[in-house]
Amino acid sequence: MKLVLATSNKGKVREIKALCKEYEVVAYSELIKEFEIIEDGDTFKQNALIKARAVYKALGDEDVIVLADDSGISVDVLDGQPGIYSARHAGVDANDKDNLFKLIKDLKQKGVASSPAHYTAAIAIVTKKGEYSVHGWMYGDAIAQTRGDGGFGYDPMFIPLGFDQTLGELDEELKKKLSHRFKALSLAKKILKSLL
Numbered sequence: 637m638k639l640v641l642a643t644s645n646k647g648k649v650r651e652i653k654a655l656c657k658e659y660e661v662v663a664y665s666e667l668i669k670e671f672e673i674i675e676d677g678d679t680f681k682q683n684a685l686i687k688a689r690a691v692y693k694a695l696g697d698e699d700v701i702v703l704a705d706d707s708g709i710s711v712d713v714l715d716g717q718p719g720i721y722s723a724r725h726a727g728v729d730a731n732d733k734d735n736l737f738k739l740i741k742d743l744k745q746k747g748v749a750s751s752p753a754h755y756t757a758a759i760a761i762v763t764k765k766g767e768y769s770v771h772g773w774m775y776g777d778a779i780a781q782t783r784g785d786g787g788f789g790y791d792p793m794f795i796p797l798g799f800d801q802t803l804g805e806l807d808e809e810l811k812k813k814l815s816h817r818f819k820a821l822s823l824a825k826k827i828l829k830s831l832l
C-alpha cells in the first residue's frame with residue numbers, strides 16, 4: 637500500500653519511513669510540487685487534518701492514502717508553550733535552530749535549568765473511506781542547553797523520562813521506540829490495516 641506523507645519536514649519523513657517499513661512511503665513532494673499549507677487550526681489534530689486534506693485534494697487521486705503529522709513540544713514552566721506553535725516559535729520564517737535557541741532563551745528567562753515537558757504528535761489519515769486521527773506523547777525534561785546533534789527540531793534539548801542524555805545524544809534507534817511519533821504511528825497502523 638502506498639502511503640503519501642503530507643509533510644515538508646525531512647526529519648519527519650526520515651522517521652516515518654523508518655517506522656513504516658511495511659508500506660511504500662513517499663513524501664508528497666516526490667509526486668507534486670510542494671505548496672504552502674496554512675496551519676490555522678487550534679489543535680494538533682485539526683492541523684494534521686488540514687495538512688492531510690490539502691494534499692489529498694491536490695493529488696486528485698482518490699485511491700491514495702495520505703498521512704499527516706502535526707507535532708510540537710509543550711513546556712510546563714511556559715504554561716505549555718510553544719505547543720502547536722512549535723514550528724513558528726522564533727517567528728514565521730524560523731528554522732529548527734532558531735526555534736531551539738529561542739526555547740532555551742525562554743527557559744533561561746524563567747530562571748530554570750530545566751522543566752518537565754512533553755512532545756505531542758497527532759497523525760491524520762485521509763482516504764476515500766474517510767478521515768481518522770490518533771495521538772502519541774513522549775514525556776521528559778526540556779533543558780536550557782543543547783547536547784548532541786542527533787534527531788531534529790528540539791531534540792538536542794529534550795531528555796526523555798528515565799534517561800540522562802538528550803535525544804541529540806541518544807541513539808536514533810531509541811527514539812524510534814519511545815517517541816510520540818512512534819506511539820501515534822502504532823495506532824495509525826491499526827487503522828491502515830482496516831483500510832486494506
Ligand SMILES: O=c1nc[nH]c2c1ncn2[C@H]1C[C@H](O)[C@@H](COP(=O)(O)OP(=O)(O)OP(=O)(O)O)O1
Pocket residue numbers: 642643644645648675687705706707708709722723724732735755787788789790791815817
Ligand atoms: O520528534 C521531534 N523532535 C524534535 N522536534 C520535533 C519533533 N516533533 C516535532 N518537533 C518540532 C519541530 C517543529 O518545530 C514542530 C513541528 O511543527 P509541524 O508544523 O508539525 O511540522 P513542520 O512545520 O516542521 O512540517 P509539516 O507541517 O510540513 O509537517 O515541532
Ligand SMILES: [Mg+2]
Pocket residue numbers: 675723
Ligand atoms: Mg508545519
